[in-house]
Amino acid sequence: MARFRIDLEYEGTRYSGWQVQPNARTVQGELFGAVERALNVRQYDVQGSGRTDAGVHALCQTAHLEARTSLAPPLLRQRLNDALPADINVLGVDRAPQSFHARHDAVARTYLYQVSRRRTAFGKRFVWWVKDPLQTRPMQAAARFLVGLHDFRSFTAASEAQTRVKLEEARIDEDGDLILIRLTASHFLWKMVRQVVGVLVEVGRGRLPPQQIQTWLGTFSPEPAKLTAPPSGLFLERAWYPGEKRASDSRPLLRV
Amino acid sequence: MARFRIDLEYEGTRYSGWQVQPNARTVQGELFGAVERALNVRQYDVQGSGRTDAGVHALCQTAHLEARTSLAPPLLRQRLNDALPADINVLGVDRAPQSFHARHDAVARTYLYQVSRRRTAFGKRFVWWVKDPLQTRPMQAAARFLVGLHDFRSFTAASEAQTRVKLEEARIDEDGDLILIRLTASHFLWKMVRQVVGVLVEVGRGRLPPQQIQTWLGTFSPEPAKLTAPPSGLFLERAWYPGEKRASDSRPLLRV
Numbered sequence: 001m002a003r004f005r006i007d008l009e010y011e012g013t014r015y016s017g018w019q020v021q022p023n024a025r026t027v028q029g030e031l032f033g034a035v036e037r038a039l040n041v042r043q044y045d046v047q048g049s050g051r052t053d054a055g056v057h058a059l060c061q062t063a064h065l066e067a068r069t070s071l072a073p074p075l076l077r078q079r080l081n082d083a084l085p086a087d088i089n090v091l092g093v094d095r096a097p098q099s100f101h102a103r104h105d106a107v108a109r110t111y112l113y114q115v116s117r118r119r120t121a122f123g124k125r126f127v128w129w130v131k132d133p134l135q136t137r138p139m140q141a142a143a144r145f146l147v148g149l150h151d152f153r154s155f156t157a158a159s160e161a162q163t164r165v166k167l168e169e170a171r172i173d174e175d176g177d178l179i180l181i182r183l184t185a186s187h188f189l190w191k192m193v194r195q196v197v198g199v200l201v202e203v204g205r206g207r208l209p210p211q212q213i214q215t216w217l218g219t220f221s222p223e224p225a226k227l228t229a230p231p232s233g234l235f236l237e238r239a240w241y242p243g244e245k246r247a248s249d250s251r252p253l254l255r256v
Numbered sequence: 257m258a259r260f261r262i263d264l265e266y267e268g269t270r271y272s273g274w275q276v277q278p279n280a281r282t283v284q285g286e287l288f289g290a291v292e293r294a295l296n297v298r299q300y301d302v303q304g305s306g307r308t309d310a311g312v313h314a315l316c317q318t319a320h321l322e323a324r325t326s327l328a329p330p331l332l333r334q335r336l337n338d339a340l341p342a343d344i345n346v347l348g349v350d351r352a353p354q355s356f357h358a359r360h361d362a363v364a365r366t367y368l369y370q371v372s373r374r375r376t377a378f379g380k381r382f383v384w385w386v387k388d389p390l391q392t393r394p395m396q397a398a399a400r401f402l403v404g405l406h407d408f409r410s411f412t413a414a415s416e417a418q419t420r421v422k423l424e425e426a427r428i429d430e431d432g433d434l435i436l437i438r439l440t441a442s443h444f445l446w447k448m449v450r451q452v453v454g455v456l457v458e459v460g461r462g463r464l465p466p467q468q469i470q471t472w473l474g475t476f477s478p479e480p481a482k483l484t485a486p487p488s489g490l491f492l493e494r495a496w497y498p499g500e501k502r503a504s505d506s507r508p509l510l511r512v
Contacts, residue, residue, distance in 0.1 A: 009377040057378075081375055089377040119337055121265040121345040122313075122382070 004065045004073065005096040006046075006080075011087040012057045012231070013125050019051045027052070030088055031063070031080075038079035039069050049106040049239035053191070055231030057126070059112065060091065062239045064102040108168060108186050108240040113197045114233045115179040127178070128197075128233035134204035136174055142203045142210035143170040143181075145217065146196065154216040155196055155224050156189035163189060172200075179204075182237065184246075191228060198227030260321045260329065261352040262302075262336075267343040268313045268487065269381050275307045283308070286344055287319070287336075294335035295325050305362045305495035309447070311487030313382070315368065316347065318495045320358040364424060364442050364496040369453045370489045371435040383434070384453075384489035390460035392430055398459045398466035399426040399437075401473065402452065410472040411452055411480050412445035419445060428456070435460075438493065440502075447484060454483030 008031075016024040020032060031046045044067035052058060071079065073093040080090045116127035117134060146167050153163040169184040181197055199216070202208045216224060240246060264287075272280040276288060287302045300323035308314060325332065329349040336346045372383035373390055402423050409419040425440040437453055455472070458464045472480060496502060 011377050086375075086380045087377050089375050119342075119345050121267050121343050124342045126378070 001043075001066050001068055002070075003096045003098050003100055004067075004076065005092075005094045005100060005102070006063045006065050006090060007092045008058065008061050008063065008088060008090045010058050010061065010089065011125065012052060012055050014087060015054065017052055017054045017056065018048055018058075018061070027058075027061075027088060030084060034080050034083035035065065035067060038076070038083045039067055039071070041067050041069070043068065047102050049102045050109060050187075050236070052234075052236050053231055056234045056236070058236040060238045061236050062102050062106070062241070064096060064100050065093075102239070105241055106239040107242055108184055108246075109188060110169075110182060110184040110237040110240070111188065111193045112235045112237040113181040113183075113193060113229065114235070115181065115197070115201060115229075116177055116233075117179065118177040120177075125232055128201075128230050130201055130205075132205045134179060134201065135206065136172055136179060136204065138206070138210050139179070139181075139200045139204040140172045142200055142208075142213045143172055145210065145214040146170040146183075150217040152189055152192055152217065154219070154221045155192045155199075157195075157225060157228075158190035160189060165189060165192070170196075184240075191225075193234060194229040194231065195224040195227065197229040197233070199224050201229065202227055257299075257322050257324055258326075259352045259354050259356055260323075260332065261350045261356060261358070262319045262321050262346060263348045264314065264317050264319065264344060264346045266314050266317065266345065267381065268308060268311050270343060271310065273308055273310045273312065274304055274314075274317070283314075283317075283344060286340060290336050290339035291321065291323060293339045294332070295323055295327070297323050297325070299324065303358050305358045306365060306443075306492070308490075308492050309487055312490045312492070314492040316494045317492050318358050318362070318497070320352060320356050321349075358495070361497055362495040363498055364440055364502075365444060366425075366438060366440040366493040366496070367444065367449045368491045368493040369437040369439075369449060369485065370491070371437065371453070371457060371485075372433055372489075373435065374433040376433075381488055384457075384486050386457055386461075388461045390435060390457065391462065392428055392435060392460065394462070394466050395435070395437075395456045395460040396428045398456055398464075398469045399428050401466065401470040402426040402439075406473040408445055408448055408473065410475070410477045411448045411455075413451075413481060413484075414446035416445060421445060421448070426452075447481075449490060450485040450487065451480040451483065453485040453489070455480050457485065458483050 010027050015027050018027045020026050020028040035044050046065050048063045077090050077093040114127045116129045147170050149166040151163050152165050165185050167185045171182045173180045266283050271283050274283045276282050276284040291300050302321050304319045333346050333349040370383045372385045403426050405422040407419050408421050421441050423441045427438045429436045
């Protein structure tokens with residue numbers, strides 16, 4: 001069996017998330033089908049760096065593929081793309097060591113959330129349009145409270161035992177009418193990014209003081225769940241592997 | 257009756273073009289419905305600077321609205337947007353003199369065509385993805401032949417008597433994997449932009465010499481029609497009115 005690293009982008013709108021499920025269209029399920037058709041194999045595995053929820057996109061998701069094939073990576077990439085629907089696109093294929101595991105080996109993930117301050121005819125699938133005026137300064141102040149090792153039990157839909165997460169970066173950039181929120185951590189809890197974004201936007205609206213976010217770190221509150229941001233604005237921007245330089249990207253989307 | 261200038265953007269994917277038609281979803285038809293609901297009127301008119309075909313988008317289409325209303329322009333804009341589907345967005349509303357006519361008064365139109373040299377998960381609706389390698393230099397050389405007053409009878413699907421058009425600008429910019437083709441003229445013939453783009457891309461592929469375009473200006477050829485580019489990559493970028501400064505925009509799309 002040969003092992004490959006696969007980097008891919010996808011528009012999540014039509015999918016019930018990454019993870020393969022019976023009777024639902026998922027990104028992993030589409031990859032399974034593409035591998036079967038492109039390589040004519042039945043024994044293979046495709047694992048991603050992590051799951052994305054229904055409607056969530058990826059600018060660069062990383063997966064490993066294990067399959068019996070002698071195809072060179074560029075041809076494998078082309079074959080997979082020919083077999084995939086238009087909203088899933090393999091950006092690159094590289095040979096990987098047998099030990100490479102997209103989920104276990106990833107040391108961090110960066111998520112990008114796009115908030116739009118204007119209605120847009122082209123971007124509905126890719127932004128959360130917030131009608132109320134938003135002030136980014138208090139949002140940035142609130143974001144600073146998030147960085148570091150904290151208990152994010154107020155910011156997840158999961159009833160996980162371990163809710164401590166070390167957030168490496170929480171960055172808020174403006175680009176015209178867009179507000180770009182980027183969070184980087186070794187791992188994220190279920191719905192954590194969307195609940196954090198929902199609270200940050202509430203701060204930007206002036207309905208919550210930035211310090212509120214500090215209060216909710218450690219002391220459980222059901223409020224962040226009620227503010228959960230919609231999936232349309234969320235992108236897995238990148239999974240990071242050992243030795244990769246963490247270059248922060250502040251370019252806006254979508255350059256197609 | 258009051259008269260307004262309306263600037264709007266739309267994603268044309270779901271529409272059978274601009275022009276209202278029975279039994280078809282059109283942008284003008286959606287505007288009619290929005291005006292009726294937003295203003296609760298039955299007597300009104302909405303005319304655009306020109307038609308766009310099925311699947312063609314607009315970054316900025318200009319229209320005039322005539323209706324009996326005392327709403328201030330910002331509120332009118334909001335009401336219209338509340339009544340419009342998400343893929344049509346009114347960018348601005350201004351009071352206009354009674355004599356203002358969006359089509360008759362426009363002195364020029366600029367169209368943008370986006371060719372992508374890579375497959376993209378997000379951009380299928382907004383580009384023409386060309387798999388073959390494209391050289392922009394010969395495309396630019398071919399584009400220079402287009403500028404000026406020429407007979408474009410080879411570059412239209414219409415059987416119009418008058419096929420002479422003065423092309424003011426034909427500009428080709430690269431932005432990463434995108435090739436942005438912009439054409440400006442006082443008016444365009446039916447399907448002219450898409451046929452010109454189809455020929456330019458054929459030149460970029462190396463299958464036609466740039467001089468071929470010169471041959472087809474004036475001497476009728478059925479070839480450009482066969483090369484017609486798909487509507488997905490085409491945007492009405494702007495209609496120009498007297499006194500407006502013609503600032504060329506070279507920014508790429510889509511900044512949402």
